[in-house]
Amino acid sequence: MISLGALSGALEQGLVYAVMALGVYLTFRVLNFPDLTVDGSFPLGAAVAARLICSGVDPVLATVVAPVLGFVAGATTGVLNTKLRISGLLAGILTMTALYSVNLRIMGRANIPLLRSATVLTTLTGLGVPGGIAALLLFLASAVAVKLVLDAFLRTEFGLALRATGDNEVMIRSLGVNTDSMKIIGLGLSNALVALSGAMVAQYQGFADIGMGIGMVVAGLASVIIGGAIIAPASIGLATFGVVAGSVVYRFAVFIALRMGFAPTDLKIVTAALVVIALSGPAIRASLGVERRRALGHGKAKASSENVLARNQ
Amino acid sequence: MVKLRHLRKTFLPGTSNGRMALRDVSLDLAAGDFVTIIGSNGAGKSTLLNAVAGVFPVDEGTIVIDGQDVTSLPEHERAPIIGRVFQDPMQGTAGSMSIEENLAMAAKRGEQRRLKWGVTQKDRESFREYLALLGLGLENRLSDPVRLLSGGQRQALALLMATIKRPKLLLLDEHAAALDPRTAQDILALTDRLVRRHGLTVMMVTHNLRHALAYGNRTVMMHEGEIVLDVGGPERSDMTVADLLERFRATRGERLLDDRILLEV
Numbered sequence: 075m076i077s078l079g080a081l082s083g084a085l086e087q088g089l090v091y092a093v094m095a096l097g098v099y100l101t102f103r104v105l106n107f108p109d110l111t112v113d114g115s116f117p118l119g120a121a122v123a124a125r126l127i128c129s130g131v132d133p134v135l136a137t138v139v140a141p142v143l144g145f146v147a148g149a150t151t152g153v154l155n156t157k158l159r160i161s162g163l164l165a166g167i168l169t170m171t172a173l174y175s176v177n178l179r180i181m182g183r184a185n186i187p188l189l190r191s192a193t194v195l196t197t198l199t200g201l202g203v204p205g206g207i208a209a210l211l212l213f214l215a216s217a218v219a220v221k222l223v224l225d226a227f228l229r230t231e232f233g234l235a236l237r238a239t240g241d242n243e244v245m246i247r248s249l250g251v252n253t254d255s256m257k258i259i260g261l262g263l264s265n266a267l268v269a270l271s272g273a274m275v276a277q278y279q280g281f282a283d284i285g286m287g288i289g290m291v292v293a294g295l296a297s298v299i300i301g302g303a304i305i306a307p308a309s310i311g312l313a314t315f316g317v318v319a320g321s322v323v324y325r326f327a328v329f330i331a332l333r334m335g336f337a338p339t340d341l342k343i344v345t346a347a348l349v350v351i352a353l354s355g356p357a358i359r360a361s362l363g364v365e366r367r368r369a370l371g372h373g374k375a376k377a378s379s380e381n382v383l384a385r386n387q
Numbered sequence: 388m389v390k391l392r393h394l395r396k397t398f399l400p401g402t403s404n405g406r407m408a409l410r411d412v413s414l415d416l417a418a419g420d421f422v423t424i425i426g427s428n429g430a431g432k433s434t435l436l437n438a439v440a441g442v443f444p445v446d447e448g449t450i451v452i453d454g455q456d457v458t459s460l461p462e463h464e465r466a467p468i469i470g471r472v473f474q475d476p477m478q479g480t481a482g483s484m485s486i487e488e489n490l491a492m493a494a495k496r497g498e499q500r501r502l503k504w505g506v507t508q509k510d511r512e513s514f515r516e517y518l519a520l521l522g523l524g525l526e527n528r529l530s531d532p533v534r535l536l537s538g539g540q541r542q543a544l545a546l547l548m549a550t551i552k553r554p555k556l557l558l559l560d561e562h563a564a565a566l567d568p569r570t571a572q573d574i575l576a577l578t579d580r581l582v583r584r585h586g587l588t589v590m591m592v593t594h595n596l597r598h599a600l601a602y603g604n605r606t607v608m609m610h611e612g613e614i615v616l617d618v619g620g621p622e623r624s625d626m627t628v629a630d631l632l633e634r635f636r637a638t639r640g641e642r643l644l645d646d647r648i649l650l651e652v
């Protein structure tokens with residue numbers, strides 16, 4: 075029997091990671107930029123928040139500082155790509171690798187426990203919010219707020235230029251937009267969201283760990299893909315809603331996989347397989363389509379006998 | 388209005404693939420001039436337009452538009468004064484974005500993009516009015532994504548976008564060449580209407596000699612990175628396509644027009 079607590083845990087995780095997934099959506103889907111900085115900026119947010127909290131800084135302030143550094147991390151990838159002409163994938167990998175050292179420097183060690191520290195969650199319970207629903211409320215509010223702000227942002231003059239940079243760079247440059255700046259700012263904003271998510275996750279799970287970002291970009295991508303599959307992204311609002319829903323569904327899928335007996339360490343390959351299946355869908359469909367056309371066209375006799383068989387079944 | 392002086396551009400200099408695409412091109416356009424540019428493949432027509440637009444820096448020479456020396460400005464900083472339409476209808480519009488969003492971005496050409504609503508109710512009303520000029524019914528499809536439009540519709544929209552904020556100079560790079568003849572005719576007629584309506588200064592590259600004489604008030608022919616013929620006024624109005632070909636041969640003493648151009652005569 076699955077306990078209610080476990081289910082609400084999956085929901086909480088889905089919502090807190092949704093903030094990260096919205097960041098991944100901003101780069102992968104809006105900017106059309108495969109940004110791997112995420113694996114480094116997620117633990118960056120966690121490291122900054124944990125270190126500040128341990129130094130006695132107010133947890134709310136610590137959580138707000140994290141996305142500022144996340145922005146810097148993303149903007150660094152943007153500068154590497156646009157100004158130094160390093161390919162987008164490699165630029166992200168370089169920043170991610172460098173962040174490993176930065177994160178260790180910030181934390182001073184590989185793991186900072188926060189179990190006995192004040193966190194944004196204890197701040198909430200201190201305000202009288204029942205402990206059982208504090209995380210759910212906070213993460214729901216965060217995911218919804220980030221979604222709505224992102225929706226509005228993408229409809230501003232600036233947001234339109236950002237979307238056009240991902241859609242048609244030649245056109246938007248001819249309309250006077252500096253696409254380099256757009257990419258740098260877009261990557262910065264995306265990684266700010268990722269770091270914010272990292273800061274909240276650290277406080278939620280009770281520790282920051284140097285390895286907590288491994289596979290994060292793939293998990294975010296899985297959420298974006300699942301979201302696009304369950305909710306047709308006919309508008310910006312629906313697309314971002316899909317990302318949040320996709321993140322929740324993904325965490326439930328992880329939860330179920332664990333219940334089915336998968337070891338937690340096997341989840342990365344399950345997630346990777348999920349993304350491969352989702353991304354290869356069009357290619358597989360296309361090759362199946364070719365097979366069928368071939369069967370119908372070149373081998374008519376054979377195809378018709380097959381059709382008869384199919385009809386008889 | 389436009390002063391191009393001694394423009395030179397070599398691509399891949401110092402390599403075996405090096406090619407001098409512009410050799411000493413000078414051209415003056417008065418305000419309201421509509422120059423059609425012809426020439427065989429590789430003559431430097433598109434290179435000239437791209438140099439003026441700032442897609443790449445020129446090696447030598449100066450580009451002055453409306454009294455402003457733009458030679459050293461990057462492409463996006465020239466956008467306030469230059470409107471462009473490309474050959475590929477996909478290139479002039481953002482397919483995943485709606486018609487109104489595309490127009491709104493074009494209406495802010497060369498301006499700072501702020502955190503204000505991209506499309507306001509007031510914008511929508513003026514866009515509707517403006518789109519009605521096309522007679523394509525697009526005014527009722529403001530929120531449709533542009534990818535749903537046909538190539539001709541997208542190119543018509545791209546033309547509106549290039550002219551919605553009156554540019555000092557409009558650059559058209561074979562903008563009707565990728566369309567079927569009937570649609571190409573419509574797009575050129577629309578071009579003519581918009582140019583007259585706004586009183587624009589235009590440089591239009593075309594492969595079609597008939598179009599080169601039918602539109603605009605001046606025709607320039609390029610060959611191997613140079614301007615070899617520049618006709619306007621009564622001389623041009625009496626000209627036929629055959630005359631144009633003859634004049635070219637007389638100037639250069641050789642045949643250069645490729646099959647593509649001859650077929651389109």
